[in-house]
Amino acid sequence: MPVAVSATLAADEALARRRLAGQEVLSLASGEVGLPVLPRLRSLLADAAGRNAYGPVPGSPRLRAAAAGYWARRGLPVDPGLVVCGPGSKPLLFALMLAVGGDVVVPVPSWVSYSAQARLAGARAVPVPTPPGEGGVPDPDALREAVAAARSGGRDPRSVVVTLPDNPTGTIASPRTVRRLARAARELGLVVISDEIYRDLVFDPADRIASPALYAPERTVITTGVTKNLALGGWRLGVARLPDSDTGRELHTRLLGVVSQIWSSTAAPVQEAAAYALEEPPEVTARVTASRRLHGTVVREAARRFAAAGTVLTPVRATSYLYPDFEPLREDLVRLHGIRGGTALTELLMERYGVGVLPGAVFGEPDDPLRIRIATSRLYGETDAERTAALTARDPLELPWIRAALDRVTEVLHDLTGRPPGPAPDGARP
Incomplete structure (x- = not known):
């Protein structure tokens, strides 16, 4: 299509x-962030230019450990073996749609690529409106109705994408709404793909987001990267956190198969610099x-x-x-x-x-x-x-x-x- x-x-x-x-x-x-590269990251990238081997499909051990530490500091610990790296969170999201299969529930409004990626994956997007003032998360009651209608019509929704915080509205869904969304996803057997690329750009430090992984840990995948918080869009580095469950491990296996056939591995010099960034030293x-x-x-x-x-x-x-x-x-x-x-x-x-x-x-x-x-x-x-x-x-x-x-x-x-x-x-x- x-x-x-x-x-x-x-x-x-x-x-x-x-x-x-x-x-x-x-x-x-x-949405590109027009800010200069942190000097230390620039030098790390240059120093790693000689790293020209493919490396492991899911990413280097150091990068995956750094990403696991990043999530652990946010109350979301994960085994580094369940972390997958990709050349940007955008291709990771697409690979996840391919790995999960089926149609994809998307919030309305939502980032321009979710529905397009669903079509590229041979699926269809199931649009569901967001609650007033809470962009990025489909209204849980409307989600149930939309999935039931889609399935009765012969369609096969298997995942729901959420964005926390939200693009395009700059808002954050409340913990109550995210909790209800997680409950609905569990009842409907949906995988939650939580795009948290803007997580570090919440203005009030006390105004933290509530990831669906807190409420449905067995079925929530989280993606993030260094594109927005550190303005490194051109470096193309994203990471995905897979759930520690039967669902998560099965999805991890399918995801590795998909990414091995698409990008094989992410640029090794970029992984080295990104690992340092995800370790979050003071600078x-x-x-x-x-x-x-x-x-x-x-x-x-x-x-x-x-x-x-x-x-x-x-x-x-x-x-x-x-x-x-x-x-x-x-x-x-x-x-x-x-x-x-x-x-x-x-x-x-x-x-x-x-x-x-x-x-x-x-x-x-x-x-x-x-x-x-x-x-x-x-x-x-x-x-x-x-x-x-x-x-x-x-x-x-x-x-x-x-x-x-x-x-x-x-x-x-x-x-x-x-x-x-x-x-x-x-x-x-x-």
């Missing part, structure tokens, strides 16, 4: 073409803390500006994403621009203003609502010097390049809606 190019990557390419043509652009589409934890603070400061200020323009959005608690709803501005958008859906709004923002965002439709939303996803992680600077300054600034919002980007957001929203910015909501400034 044909699958379109990832909407995120397509938006990046469109912005790059405009930039090469000398046009002003503001990149708010991509790594300090960098993650600084990144988390920067993300929180900038995305909350962007959210304040969208709210002041009249959009509605749930408070962002993690990541660098926000998901504003322009429904209160529908009459203005129809009158001024003839816009009735998020896709048309996205196209206008790109063509008229050079602002790249993504419409809710690409995240599985039905009927093209007036919701769009904003990513602020590319606003930290054009050079490593600027990005380092953003990481270390007492107040990143005072840096001229960040302030200029956010002011451009306000300017575009004002022109788009024909309204002056409204008063800032309570708690507007982090």
Whole structure:
């Protein structure tokens, strides 16, 4: 079945073409984290360049032990023998869908690749809405209904994907909802695939996520990597934690068969640097803390500006994403621009203003609502010097390049809606 190019990557390419043509652009589409590589990781990667052997399919012993330690420090201990490494958490998620088989329940809205990967695996996605304000986890009651309907229609859902914290909304499902989801998955015999790539980017240290592995440990797989917390997307390194159960060990065997036929092994030099990162020495934890603070400061200020323009959005608690709803501005958008859906709004923002965002439709939303996803992680600077300054600034919002980007957001929203910015909501400034 044909699958379109990832909407995120397509938006990046469109912005790059405009930039090469000398046009002003503001990149708010991509989730790539625009921060410099930690110097120690750079040197470790270079020093390991001579490691050119394939190595074990699931990853080096050191990497798997480091990943097991990472999870143990988060209350999720695991045997390193049940850890599998891959060239990014994205291909690991796809390999897991292949290994589990059957159709895949996905939350709505959800990351653009879950449904596409299900189709590539020869399966179909079963969409289930998330509870209000709790993105990333399908509503447990609706999940039961959707799975029952799918099975009565001859389909075969075997897994459910959750995202904690969530992309695209920047929210976190409550422990109660995750517990209910885990109970429903057990009753329905579903494997839970918990994408926790944003786990380390929760703004409030006390506001920790509740992994489904706490409530359904025998059937929950967790994936993560170094793409978001350490801005190493181009290095392509992900890890999966398989459950210590009959289900988990059987899935581990099938997963190794799949990955051995697709990528054989992950680049050995990257594994060496990533093992050090997952061991979390002080310089790594300090960098993650600084990144988390920067993300929180900038995305909350962007959210304040969208709210002041009249959009509605749930408070962002993690990541660098926000998901504003322009429904209160529908009459203005129809009158001024003839816009009735998020896709048309996205196209206008790109063509008229050079602002790249993504419409809710690409995240599985039905009927093209007036919701769009904003990513602020590319606003930290054009050079490593600027990005380092953003990481270390007492107040990143005072840096001229960040302030200029956010002011451009306000300017575009004002022109788009024909309204002056409204008063800032309570708690507007982090």
